[in-house]
Amino acid sequence: MKNENQKQGSNSRRNFIKASATALAGFYLVPRHVLGGPGFTAPSDKLRVAGIGVGGMGGNDIRGVFNSGKVDIVALCDVHDSRAKASVDAHTKATYYRDFREMLEKEHKNIDAVTISTPDHMHAVQTMAAMQLGKHVYVQKPLSHDIYEARMLTEAADKYKVVTQMGNQGSxxxxxxxxxxxxxxxxxxxxxxxxxxxxxxxxxxxxxxxxxxxxxxxxxxxxxxxxxxxxxxxxxxxxxxxxxxxxxxxxxxxxxxxxxxxxxxxxxxxxxxxxxxxxxxxxxxxxxxxxxxxxxxxxxxxxxxxxxxxxxxxxxxxxxxxxxxxxxxxxxxxxxxxxxxxxxxxxxxxxxxxxxxxxxxxxxxxxxxxxxxxxxxxxTEKRIEGGDRGHYNNWVDACIAGYGSAAFENLSSPFSIAGPxxxxxxxxxxxxxxxxxxxxxxxxxxxxxxxxxxxxxxxxxxxxxxxxxxxxxxxxxxxxxxxxx
Missing domain, CATH: 3.30.360 (Dihydrodipicolinate Reductase; domain 2)
Structure with a gap:
């Protein structure tokens, strides 16, 4: 039988859609490195990252990007509190959420990129929501649950001009x-x-x-x-x-x-x-x-x-x-x-x-x-520093450099490759x-x-x-x- 949580969830979803539309109408997000034009130096050289799904493999992803030394973890989200505990304990300054929509609504001005490590059926909606807010995304494999979702995400990565990577580290x-x-x-x-x-x-x-x-x-x-x-x-x-x-x-x-x-x-x-x-x-x-x-x-x-x-x-x-x-x-x-x-x-x-x-x-x-x-x-093929262990750095460096940069062109598994x-x-x-x-x-x-x-x-x-x-x-x-x- 459906419970009261479902009714609340539906209201929350409607409120998030309205809030997101209002937010997007009021501003256009661009990478920090271009905010001040040529020669602009950002207040922090570190990439501000939020995680959606931060237990298990998601915890590995958070550690992977953080260990680059170029990342601040500013927000964490998981629907299962005990699974998220290790990541929450490791990043005490990060705000913790259960609903990714609430996190994006409240934190979108504070984050540059998002890692997504949830069950397959949630990859697409979470990834699309982040990209529509101008956020770079690292998404665990498979990129999506069905073929249509994969096509839409591939097209959206180009439309929103964000840096993308799928979590198939062997690439x-x-x-x-x-x-x-x-x-x-x-x-x-x-x-x-x-x-x-x-x-x-x-x-x-x-x-x-x-x-x-x-x-x-x-x-x-x-x-x-x-x-x-x-x-x-x-x-x-x-x-x-x-x-x-x-x-x-x-x-x-x-x-x-x-x-x-x-x-x-x-x-x-x-x-x-x-x-x-x-x-x-x-x-x-x-x-x-x-x-x-x-x-x-x-x-x-x-x-x-x-x-x-x-x-x-x-x-x-x-x-x-x-x-x-x-x-x-x-x-x-x-x-x-x-x-x-x-x-x-x-x-x-x-x-x-x-x-x-x-x-x-x-x-x-x-x-x-x-x-x-x-x-x-x-x-003849350029190697990635650290090989498969450098997969996270490969993405982090491209996020910092920005869409269209040399680091972006060197991505191992952007959606243009991972989608097909x-x-x-x-x-x-x-x-x-x-x-x-x-x-x-x-x-x-x-x-x-x-x-x-x-x-x-x-x-x-x-x-x-x-x-x-x-x-x-x-x-x-x-x-x-x-x-x-």
Whole structure:
């Protein structure tokens, strides 16, 4: 049953929208470094940062930017007080909020940039609200929960001219840059196939929504946590981790890991939108000789095949596998050599050879691995100081320098790159979820998944599946009343 908090939440949302509109009408925010014109020196050279979602990975993000030595943490926001405690204790001068809208309304004049490290279903509304106020943003992966959100955020970053970065730190690593140099030097020829895989999920997936509600933790604002998602009663063990396996909040193993693992081949091969997607998934047994597919939950395992069109070249075949599924070991890999990093990895097959890496593009190798030490190519890709550990500094430096600066051009994962990558990642989830509803039979759950038995043809510029209309319901989800992008 809906509680009184929901009514209060709706009023708060309406008040925030009115207040934000009034504020935006009264001033136009620009970076501090340009406020005084040429030669102006800001009162403080430090970037003023607020955090939305500051427990767990959000706490890591706050520490990461703060440890640059160039940041003051001025405001913190989290809907779960005990999860936020470590960050609050570490930054005692920062004002603490539960509602990000209240924080932005009250603090927008005091902050330059925002980190966002919340469940996937809240990324887009929080990021958009910050960008509309002229704030630079660092957003955890995946950039968004659905394809439409990713496109809107990518366009908004350019519109509002803010510095953006997604939290796939491997994009700042040396490994992916080494692979770019090998590929551009022709060491594996023209790429024909890509294989990416992960051992995730390590949280429950492929299960029905529990029928027994539970009491939310006393220090958790459940209505604010739900945010854009449909209202449901709280269930045990959903937070702080297991929400990843439910479509209302998370994006499954694909959303959790593909922005890390698919990024190296995307960068190496300069990929854009896929032209098609196919999906097959694992299922669970819910009774004798009966398999269960639960539309509320991500599947326990999946195999996605994307195809990318390349002008003047054959299509690239791109495979994603999760839930422990892995590609066949390359014949060039020794029987006792580790494929990828064991649980996760990437293999790019070319007309002249193959190369491989682990998560985040780490430990890149040519196959057979003996070729790695023999490779001698010029360094053409600029390295990020500190490699993947420099991902936060990469963003902080660009924020201080400003939109369009040399530091801005050196960003590892701005939305112009992270947006199309996220769209391709989520295209796999669209294929997984493409079902038709049917009347339940005596044995069956009322859902049929014909989209998994065909190739979904994708019109990237217009964000539409052209040959199976039911799939398009998953391009853009419907927010709960009171929430908009």
């Amino acid at each position: 700042s690593g040396d490994g992916v840059r080494q692979m770019v140099e090998w590929y551009n030097a022709g060491l594996i020829g023209e790429a024909t196939k890509v294989y990416c895989w992960t051992d995730r999920p390590v949280w429950p997936q492929g299960i029905p929504w529990p029928t027994t509600p539970a009491t939310p933790p006393a220090d958790l604002d459940w209505d604010l946590w739900l945010g854009t998602a449909p209202y449901r009663d709280y269930i045990s063990n959903l937070v702080p981790f297991n929400w990843r396996g439910w479509w209302d909040y998370g994006t499954g193993a694909l959303g959790d890991m593909a922005c890390h693992i698919m990024e190296p081949p995307f960068r190496v091969l300069g990929l854009g939108y896929p032209k098609s997607a196919e999906a097959s998934v694992g299922s669970v047994y819910v009774g004798e000789f009966q398999r269960g597919y639960f539309p509320e939950s991500c599947p326990p395992s999946s195999h996605i095949t994307l195809r990318f069109e390349r002008p003047g070249k054959d299509d690239l075949e791109f495979h994603w596998m999760d839930g422990g599924i892995q590609p066949t070991r390359p014949i060039e890999l020794g029987p006792n050599e580790v494929m990828g990093d064991g649980g996760n990895g990437v293999i790019i097959e070319g007309t002249k050879g193959k190369m491989m890496c682990g998560t985040y593009g780490m430990n890149p190798q040519l196959l057979p691995t003996s070729k790695t030490k023999e490779a001698n190519v010029s360094q 990558l996220t769209e391709s990642v989520l295209m796999g989830n669209l294929a997984i979820r493409s079902y038709d509803y049917r009347e339940p039979r005596e044995t069956g759950n009322g859902f049929n998944y014909p989209g998994r038995g065909i190739k979904l043809v994708w019109d990237g510029p217009n964000m539409r599946v052209t040959n199976f209309e039911p799939a398009n319901q998953f391009v853009k989800r419907t927010y709960r009343d009171g929430w908009t992008l």
